[in-house]
Amino acid sequence: MLDLFIRAIRLIDPFSSRDEVTSLLIINGRIEAIGKDIDAPSAVNNVIDGKGLWLTPGLMDIHCHLREPGEEYKEDIASGTMSAVAGGFTTICPMPNTRPPNDCASITRFIIEKGESYKRARALPIACITKGQKGEELTEFGDILASGAIAFSDDGLPVRDASIMRLALEYSRNFDCLIISHAEEMSLSKGGAMNEGRMSTILGLKGIPSACEDIAVYRDIRLAELTGARLHIAHVSTKEAVRLIMEAKQRGVRVTCETAPHYFSLTEDAVDGYNTLSKMNPPLRTEEDREAIIEGLKDGIIDCIATDHAPHSILEKECEFERAMNGIIGFETAVPLGLELVRQGILDELSLIHLFTKGPASVIGIEPEPVKAGSMAEFTVIDPEREFIPTKETLFSKSHNTPFLNKKLRGRPVLTAYNGKIVFKLK
Amino acid sequence: MYQMKHLLSIRQLKREDIEFLLSQAEAFKEVLSRPIKKVPALRGKTIVNLFFEPSTRTKLSFELAAKRLSADTVSISKSMSSLEKGEDLIDTVKNIEAMKADCFVIRHRASGAAHLIAGVTKCPVINAGDGTNEHPTQALLDCLTLKEHFGNIRGLRVAIIGDILHSRVARSDILALMLMGAECIISGPATMMPKDIEALGARVCLDVKEAVKDADCIICLRIQRERQGGARLFPSLREYAMFFGLSPEIFSLTKDDAVIMHPGPVNKGVELSPELMNIKQTLIFQQVTSGVAVRMAVLAMLLAGQ
Incomplete structure (x- = not known):
């Protein structure tokens, strides 16, 4: 299961109306702690620097x-x-x-x-x-x-x-x-x-x-x-x-x-x-x-x-x-x-x-997994500045019928976590 | 004059392009009056006429134009029904191209069909009418006819009357005439006026009498019964003829030297009174002759350099 430390990321969570820079510790797929002052335990090698990134609920x-x-x-x-x-x-x-x-x-x-x-x-x-x-x-x-x-x-x-x-x-x-x-x-x-x-x-x-x-x-x-x-x-x-x-x-x-x-x-x-x-x-x-x-x-x-x-x-x-x-x-x-x-x-x-x-x-009328200590990790990390061009080769969908095909777009999710696991990570 | 690859629409053209094509067409018209009506301009070229909609005049006109330029022509005519069975337009064109064709002339019921095949073939494509979009060579031949008759198109007042909604001729005519400096007024049943047609530059005048007042030319459009589908857009042909057809009475409101044009085929007694068919002000047959000359000019321009 996932052990991960995300350092100093901008957490944008409409459910708790928070928009602040904080760090998250995920142990065994669960959010162990969220806070400005927490640091990565030495046992956790998987660290993401949150600089310039946003973390939102899934x-x-x-x-x-x-x-x-x-x-x-x-x-x-x-x-x-x-x-x-x-x-x-x-x-x-x-x-x-x-x-x-x-x-x-x-x-x-x-x-x-x-x-x-x-x-x-x-x-x-x-x-x-x-x-x-x-x-x-x-x-x-x-x-x-x-x-x-x-x-x-x-x-x-x-x-x-x-x-x-x-x-x-x-x-x-x-x-x-x-x-x-x-x-x-x-x-x-x-x-x-x-x-x-x-x-x-x-x-x-x-x-x-x-x-x-x-x-x-x-x-x-x-x-x-x-x-x-x-x-x-x-x-x-x-x-x-x-x-x-x-x-x-x-x-x-x-x-x-x-x-x-x-x-x-x-x-x-x-x-x-x-x-x-x-x-x-x-x-x-x-x-x-x-x-x-x-x-x-x-x-x-x-x-x-x-x-x-x-x-x-x-x-x-x-x-x-x-x-x-x-x-x-x-x-x-x-x-x-x-x-x-x-x-x-x-x-x-x-x-x-x-x-x-x-x-x-x-x-x-549903309540999704919240971003808080004790919850399973479910969130999206967005790089708001990351530029990319959707192409037939890079889209994950089987189809590529979009008017934005081959056009430059700015900002995209770079990591998605669901049920305690990373399900998408941009290379 | 930029090198044009295809002739898909009047919308793509500039005024100079039209002027160039008209001057070329005038030269070719002289060829048509010779005892031996043939020049070797396109010898060895193969022009493929793809007519997916019934057409007699336009198809024959393109074929004659090609033959006058010494090109070889082949034609396929397909009814709409085979397309509905899933016949793929792109495949058809690619197959024919593989047989080493040099040019496609296409008429198709779908707006944008010529644009579609232009995107998949290296050959020049000429739009001979796509759905309710455009019919560029018709507009060019109308311009040529007006230019020959009046000497100049600039400043002419042209009223286009009838089924504007389903008319690719109206769209191309409006665009071409505006480019050439004419004034365009359109009229007909309000059910046959496309939304925001003013965007093309024409002025809508629902009162036919008002629309034809002081006009130099009236273009009557054919009622396209085959395109209407669904509920009829006007109550009856009788009512249409009474209120929107061109009668001698309506024609008398135009300028004294005004002319009548019609893209054909005419529904006699509907959009045009039979009495007006054979008067000298009616230029329908001059239009047909101009058609061959204009199509020669287009073919020569797209193919001669190749």
């Missing part, structure tokens, strides 16, 4: 796609968890749109057990709201929750019928569980390949108006209000959605939301040249939307950052834009993109780490 991503079971050629639980810890995440929530979809207790258990077998990270599955993601019949919420799922979503597809969404929200109250909305009014997005606006007109591609998301966000907020259930809005990308969620929160609706790094880093302009690596759903929006997302992160209206890590093989991206699949990988680029907000003076360090730890933990 990061958490409540929206990703691991593709197993069924589409292992894109990613599997082994490669997905490796990519996650390389990106600093020790807790990840895979969405249920696998083949078959995770709509029952046995698939939920399969994902958890397979995840545990690699001993790298905690995979807490999100199961389908409806059987087969068909939007018709509710899944067995009680049984699935008892098997370890932490929320329900038909992510990738919205629950089209408002009365089914209402049923799901009502039934969720028996278990006080979370319903996650993929907010999209399908009749407005049909055939669309990117955001509708200036760039879709220039490129001659069919667009998806931002109203498509706004309408669905409002519908689900009203249904949450009607039923008193807990609702989480996935991948918020529009200015109006942020405003609707702010208003709902102000009047006491139990709603939370997330955004993904690409929505605060890129705009529809990234699609120019028919770049399928910038194609995702919801699509990249305008600069005005991007700014509203950043404001939402600053004001706390957006509760957390989730990657929406969505691996696709090259076959599904090297083709005509309209035929290309939606989605980009996100585990390994999330931290540097988040750090950009700190460098631009938009967020302080503690607020950024909050969005990757305490924020998502509060949304799904």
Whole structure:
């Protein structure tokens, strides 16, 4: 088991609101002591100098796609968890749109057990709201929750019928569980390949108006209000959605939301040249939307950052834009993109780490392993200045569908510890 | 004049590029009027026409242009259905390239298809229409037709009327005409106006009468019934003809010496009244002739130096 001394590192822990330079002693995988004045016992040879580094609780991503079971050629639980810890995440929530979809207790258990077998990270599955993601019949919420799922979503597809969404929200109250909305009014997005606006007109591609998301966000907020259930809005990308969620929160609706790094880093302009690596759903929006997302992160209206890590093989991206699949990988680029907000003076360090730890933990209602004496070692060490270029060769994900491929990024996790062991260490 | 590798869009061009191509096309037009309509410019070159969408005029025009330059041509026409079966565009192009082709001319239903294959082949690629994006040689031939008729494009007022949303011709025309210093006004059913089309430089005027007022040229666009899908974007052809079609009454609001153009094929009695088809102000056949000359200029420019 791990014996390690980390000397004088900047500990940024939103759970205890600490941001201070301190040292940590880990003996036998457990945090033995934390303090400014402690020193390495002579028996511990493994010492890390924390100068210039940050230590945070293990990061958490409540929206990703691991593709197993069924589409292992894109990613599997082994490669997905490796990519996650390389990106600093020790807790990840895979969405249920696998083949078959995770709509029952046995698939939920399969994902958890397979995840545990690699001993790298905690995979807490999100199961389908409806059987087969068909939007018709509710899944067995009680049984699935008892098997370890932490929320329900038909992510990738919205629950089209408002009365089914209402049923799901009502039934969720028996278990006080979370319903996650993929907010999209399908009749407005049909055939669309990117955001509708200036760039879709220039490129001659069919667009998806931002109203498509706004309408669905409002519908689900009203249904949450009607039923008193807990609702989480996935991948918020529009200015109006942020405003609707702010208003709902102000009047006491139990709603939370997330955004993904690409929505605060890129705009529809990234699609120019028919770049399928910038194609995702919801699509990249305008600069005005991007700014509203950043404001939402600053004001706390957006509760957390989730990657929406969505691996696709090259076959599904090297083709005509309209035929290309939606989605980009996100585990390994999330931290540097988040750090950009700190460098631009938009967020302080503690607020950024909050969005990757305490924020998502509060949304799904779990208490992760704290960074304190007596706990098993679970944390992420980040070098905020370390530059790197994600390439096909260096990414840990099986897929490399990211608009940041071959682009220089700054800041990244250099060491990730989980359950008392180092599960990732950058060479 | 920089050395252009492909002709994928008007968006990639500068004003000087268009001027150069138009002057070349004028020279080639003279070739077309000779008894022996052939020059040896591209002897030994093989041009591959990839037409994944039905086309008669454009395909024939490219083939004739290539033959007038003494190039060899081969063509494949594939219906959309074989692509839906999973036929891979990139593979198709790489296979043909391996047979030692020199140039690809592509028409495809997907916007960006020409850009896609330009990224995987060493051969020059000419976009002969990609989805609802662009149709650059159509814009060039429209410019040539206007230049020949009016002497100059700068300062002309051009109204483009009809299905702007699905029209690659409209996009390329707007970009080219703006570059050449014309004024562009677009009109048609609001359901057929792309969002933020002003970004291309055109002015939207939903009232057709207002849009054509004092125009030097009206470009009528074809209603692309095949591209609409889903709900119809206007109630009926009858209503379209009544409110958005070019009739003698609407045409009388333009300047006295105004002309009519249409990229063809015309839905007679829908976007254009039959009475206007064969009047001298209608330049549809001049456009077709300009098409061959412009395509010769493009082929010669991309291939002659190779």
